Amino acid sequence: MARDSVHRNGASPERHVLADGTYNAIKGKILNHEISPGARVGIDGLSRTLSVSQTPVREALARLEADGLVLKTPLRGYQATDLLSVQQFDELFQFRALIEPWAASEAARHGTRRDIEALETELHRARSLSEPGTEQTYAGFVEHDTRFHMLVARTSNNSFVEEAFIRTHCHMHLFRVYKASTGIEGDGEPVSGLVRNMFAEYYESGHPPLALLEHEDIFGAIVVGDGPAALALMLQHIESSRHRFIAAVEAVNTKT
16 A cells, blocks of 8 residues: 555655755855855766766755745756845735744744643743753754744744744844854954854853743743734744844855
């Protein structure tokens, strides 16, 4: 039965693994700026570099276009998208400030035991990242940030809100800004250290990161069913992030 089902769907498990691996490899190159913002993304070159055929590369690029990481132009092919402009960043956070506080409030009303357990598990995973002796990575906290906000949106019991949040790819855009900021770290200008420190305070170790503390406060309001508090805390969290990171976006846009 399982084999018949695989043939009916037209894809083997091996093909899915190859497609996902190719997608993750190209995505990693874009996020880590091995493929620079605005650079052309060649299918032939990626196929040779990754030792795969062009088919999984094309499939991966289609997914990455949906992620907002590449752009396809007729007769020119694919290129990596530019970093968010200051205006785009501000508009993104305005949008988040509209939907996510409402989602947190609804999560406090509709959250099931399974929803609460999923959020608690995610917070526990994030706490382990900040324990002494544990290797800390900014990427790890970005992944936590993404999962936490996605879980809150899902707990709101509104699939349109969840999908809207997923389609912003907010934390992926922030990660690209972070990687860009490391590229200007050695230029000797004070703004470089300022940008780096903003990200470090928000996500990195040495004490419970600010992002994690704010997530725990939001979770606490959801657990006790306090919708107004969950709404206010989420709005404060998003506005804090916007004010904190907009200086980083401005600095990176000035340098690129």
